Amino acid sequence: MTMPLLDDDQLSPEAAAVFADIRETRKSDFVNNFWRALAHDPVSLKRTWESIKQVMAPGALDPLTKELIYVAVSIANGCNYCINSHAAAARAKGMSDAQFMELMAVVGMASETNRLATGLQVPVDAAFLRQPPRSITED
Amino acid sequence: MTMPLLDDDQLSPEAAAVFADIRETRKSDFVNNFWRALAHDPVSLKRTWESIKQVMAPGALDPLTKELIYVAVSIANGCNYCINSHAAAARAKGMSDAQFMELMAVVGMASETNRLATGLQVPVDAAFLRQPPRSITED
Amino acid sequence: MTMPLLDDDQLSPEAAAVFADIRETRKSDFVNNFWRALAHDPVSLKRTWESIKQVMAPGALDPLTKELIYVAVSIANGCNYCINSHAAAARAKGMSDAQFMELMAVVGMASETNRLATGLQVPVDAAFLRQPPRSITED
Amino acid sequence: MTMPLLDDDQLSPEAAAVFADIRETRKSDFVNNFWRALAHDPVSLKRTWESIKQVMAPGALDPLTKELIYVAVSIANGCNYCINSHAAAARAKGMSDAQFMELMAVVGMASETNRLATGLQVPVDAAFLRQPPRSITED
Amino acid sequence: MTMPLLDDDQLSPEAAAVFADIRETRKSDFVNNFWRALAHDPVSLKRTWESIKQVMAPGALDPLTKELIYVAVSIANGCNYCINSHAAAARAKGMSDAQFMELMAVVGMASETNRLATGLQVPVDAAFLRQPPRSITED
Amino acid sequence: MTMPLLDDDQLSPEAAAVFADIRETRKSDFVNNFWRALAHDPVSLKRTWESIKQVMAPGALDPLTKELIYVAVSIANGCNYCINSHAAAARAKGMSDAQFMELMAVVGMASETNRLATGLQVPVDAAFLRQPPRSITED
Numbered sequence: 135m136t137m138p139l140l141d142d143d144q145l146s147p148e149a150a151a152v153f154a155d156i157r158e159t160r161k162s163d164f165v166n167n168f169w170r171a172l173a174h175d176p177v178s179l180k181r182t183w184e185s186i187k188q189v190m191a192p193g194a195l196d197p198l199t200k201e202l203i204y205v206a207v208s209i210a211n212g213c214n215y216c217i218n219s220h221a222a223a224a225r226a227k228g229m230s231d232a233q234f235m236e237l238m239a240v241v242g243m244a245s246e247t248n249r250l251a252t253g254l255q256v257p258v259d260a261a262f263l264r265q266p267p268r269s270i271t272e273d
Numbered sequence: 274m275t276m277p278l279l280d281d282d283q284l285s286p287e288a289a290a291v292f293a294d295i296r297e298t299r300k301s302d303f304v305n306n307f308w309r310a311l312a313h314d315p316v317s318l319k320r321t322w323e324s325i326k327q328v329m330a331p332g333a334l335d336p337l338t339k340e341l342i343y344v345a346v347s348i349a350n351g352c353n354y355c356i357n358s359h360a361a362a363a364r365a366k367g368m369s370d371a372q373f374m375e376l377m378a379v380v381g382m383a384s385e386t387n388r389l390a391t392g393l394q395v396p397v398d399a400a401f402l403r404q405p406p407r408s409i410t411e412d
Numbered sequence: 413m414t415m416p417l418l419d420d421d422q423l424s425p426e427a428a429a430v431f432a433d434i435r436e437t438r439k440s441d442f443v444n445n446f447w448r449a450l451a452h453d454p455v456s457l458k459r460t461w462e463s464i465k466q467v468m469a470p471g472a473l474d475p476l477t478k479e480l481i482y483v484a485v486s487i488a489n490g491c492n493y494c495i496n497s498h499a500a501a502a503r504a505k506g507m508s509d510a511q512f513m514e515l516m517a518v519v520g521m522a523s524e525t526n527r528l529a530t531g532l533q534v535p536v537d538a539a540f541l542r543q544p545p546r547s548i549t550e551d
Numbered sequence: 552m553t554m555p556l557l558d559d560d561q562l563s564p565e566a567a568a569v570f571a572d573i574r575e576t577r578k579s580d581f582v583n584n585f586w587r588a589l590a591h592d593p594v595s596l597k598r599t600w601e602s603i604k605q606v607m608a609p610g611a612l613d614p615l616t617k618e619l620i621y622v623a624v625s626i627a628n629g630c631n632y633c634i635n636s637h638a639a640a641a642r643a644k645g646m647s648d649a650q651f652m653e654l655m656a657v658v659g660m661a662s663e664t665n666r667l668a669t670g671l672q673v674p675v676d677a678a679f680l681r682q683p684p685r686s687i688t689e690d
Numbered sequence: 691m692t693m694p695l696l697d698d699d700q701l702s703p704e705a706a707a708v709f710a711d712i713r714e715t716r717k718s719d720f721v722n723n724f725w726r727a728l729a730h731d732p733v734s735l736k737r738t739w740e741s742i743k744q745v746m747a748p749g750a751l752d753p754l755t756k757e758l759i760y761v762a763v764s765i766a767n768g769c770n771y772c773i774n775s776h777a778a779a780a781r782a783k784g785m786s787d788a789q790f791m792e793l794m795a796v797v798g799m800a801s802e803t804n805r806l807a808t809g810l811q812v813p814v815d816a817a818f819l820r821q822p823p824r825s826i827t828e829d
Numbered sequence: 830m831t832m833p834l835l836d837d838d839q840l841s842p843e844a845a846a847v848f849a850d851i852r853e854t855r856k857s858d859f860v861n862n863f864w865r866a867l868a869h870d871p872v873s874l875k876r877t878w879e880s881i882k883q884v885m886a887p888g889a890l891d892p893l894t895k896e897l898i899y900v901a902v903s904i905a906n907g908c909n910y911c912i913n914s915h916a917a918a919a920r921a922k923g924m925s926d927a928q929f930m931e932l933m934a935v936v937g938m939a940s941e942t943n944r945l946a947t948g949l950q951v952p953v954d955a956a957f958l959r960q961p962p963r964s965i966t967e968d
Binding site: 413414415417442444445446449450460463464467468471472473477478480481482484485486487488489490491492493494496497498499500508510511513514515517518519521522523524525526527528529530531532533534535536537539540541 | 552553554556581583584585588589599602603606607610611612616617619620621623624625626627628629630631632633635636637638639647649650652653654656657658660661662663664665666667668669670671672673674675676678679680
């Protein structure tokens with residue numbers, strides 16, 4: 135660890151208020167280590183928690199789909215903590231083992247073809263673009 | 274490009290057979306550049322295409338969810354070709370602009386917290402694990 | 413592009429308000445392409461802009477140091493847009509060419525030793541830790 | 552580990568000379584594990600140590616700023632060893648906890664916008680470039 | 691772990707058949723943890739094992755060279771499991787410690803210059819291209 | 830570009846000396862763009878060129894194998910410039926198209942299994958380690 139984890143009795147009032155909202159929102163007394171490390175910076179803690187709540191709320195995509203995307207990105211970014219915590223969150227939202235294994239297959243296949251396309255330096259087909267490319271030299 | 278793109282009349286018989294299956298499967302004459310670069314290695318072309326068909330078929334996850342995961346991973350892996358081609362594929366499978374923008378927000382938020390957890394070197398909470406960790410020193 | 417860039421007359425009222433604040437804050441009429449793409453999701457646009465303003469404001473670190481860190485991370489993450497935009501921002505905040513070249517040398521050296529330490533799988537020295545590691549199996 | 556760590560009495564004369572210089576330069580008897588793994592290749596050990604000394608010396612940027620950049624890059628590259636060792640080095644050069652937490656916030660925010668810009672495939676604004684792009688097709 | 695490792699007596703018949711082929715191919719009773727985790731998805735297990743066998747077989751490149759490339763990519767992708775397992779595989783195929791240390795030096799140097807070229811946004815020299823770039827705007 | 834490319838008549842004497850050595854070593858008048866960007870920092874230019882010469886010289890691995898590793902790492906790190914320049918260097922050292930396509934297949938397969946192992950959080954088998962892990966808590 136690069137910063138010690140904070141126990142409840144070590145929190146600043148601002149951090150304690152965020153912890154209270156985490157507990158209220160999740161209907162659980164458990165606050166995981168990520169927030170206990172981030173609590174050293176109450177402003178960052180509050181901003182990150184508020185953003186997570188907003189981004190992960192139901193919208194054009196359902197919460198489980200968002201959680202699956204979160205896990206997939208965490209794998210590609212190589213964040214072990216996040217893989218474990220968001221896989222747990224996805225299971226809590228209903229992800230089955232079969233769905234997780236299928237997610238893994240997609241992540242693996244995408245990573246393989248990502249490297250193939252990059253290594254072969256394949257130019258983007260015009261058919262895939264949303265609008266004609268704007269030259270970087272025009273204003 | 275590190276390898277020239279192959280036109281239809283430059284394909285080996287093995288590669289031509291894969292192209293025929295791509296066209297048959299997609300009900301379209303269009304074969305995108307990725308396959309035209311990979312066609313230099315017909316064995317790899319065939320294996321990759323067969324794998325993609327298997328992995329992206331409906332299963333425990335629906336095809337659109339899989340395509341969204343594919344796009345998210347391509348962003349995290351920094352593959353511009355794949356971002357464009359799979360965003361197009363997702364749109365073809367029904368992804369709305371609002372869904373794409375929400376996907377983007379999740380990918381961005383995940384990448385932010387991924388770096389926070391890694392930088393703070395947060396240890397994984399025992400509550401998140403599927404089974405007690407097997408020591409790497411025991412057989 | 414996966415989403416078209418929006419011109420000023422294509423903005424929703426919420427997005428237009430954010431653009432007005434960008435112009436007011438920066439004392440400049442210029443709004444760069446990043447915000448014109450993100451404007452398709454006014455909620456995400458507002459959250460991202462508010463966060464950037466908060467995070468990049470003077471604090472325990474001065475604004476130029478923060479901008480240098482931003483550029484370094486963008487290089488490691490391979491984001492060409494961000495490398496260009498934040499190198500420009502750093503120059504506007506006083507970064508000299510010599511400072512940029514020194515930044516480059518540090519980024520390059522860090523990336524080399526990062527891979528050496530990862531490839532050699534070097535265990536972390538106890539002397540570097542902030543606190544004894546908390547076992548992932550204890551509660 | 553992929554290579555055993557070498558104790559002082561296992562070093563080649565060339566490696567021992569580098570270790571002596573590390574101790575002399577740092578005014579400390581402690582030599583961390585990174586060098587003990589790299590010592591299997593004395594040529595690489597010497598080159599890497601000499602480069603580090605040169606790159607991290609005071610110059611257009613002060614040593615603490617360089618160390619902060621080193622930590623930020625190590626996070627983005629996902630090197631746990633380097634995050635711990637260079638966070639310790641930064642603390643030894645005067646980094647406060649508040650500065651470290653602010654560094655974290657910048658790294659997190661940069662990683663979020665990096666992915667947004669990449670996912671949206673935002674074209675670089677002409678205003679950000681140092682010189683007109685040189686076509687890759689002209690000589 | 692996000693999925694428990696499966697023992698031999700927990701395998702589905704399809705997974706057991708793959709394990710039998712792994713043992714037969716490698717002339718060893720040992721089946722490493724990677725396959726025990728992947729065995730939760732017998733279709734993915736079979737596809738991955740068949741692909742590995744095909745890709746890593748002797749061809750235009752010899753097996754040791756392929757294993758060295760595998761290790762190098764695993765370091766760059768930050769996969770600790772794969773670094774350890776494929777370094778062991780490379781040693782089994784004859785890799786000496788001196789060769790491994792030289793591999794490390796190349797991986798480190800490549801990573802340094804990769805970041806320099808990306809940070810400096812160096813345009814590709816026309817002399818390096820295999821064919822004139824095909825504009826992304828032409829059909 | 831974040832720094833303009835320097836023409837021969839814009840070089841400092843120190844940079845000009847390095848360019849002369851590049852030309853002498855390669856027996857060619859062509860100096861590629863990477864060095865023309867790095868020439869803004871003659872100290873970094875000299876150190877990088879000397880290191881490249883040392884690392885890429887024949888040793889325990891032959892020069893072509895090293896070049897293949899360089900290309901593979903550049904793909905995994907997503908450096909387009911380096912992919913193109915080192916693929917050209919590998920071709921100049923005898924790499925055939927078939928070898929390049931096989932390299933691509935290994936890079937793709939490694940990237941797929943890297944993500945699978947990371948996502949499944951597979952623990953390292955004791956059999957793969959070079960020595961018993963040294964606890965991070967002991968001195």
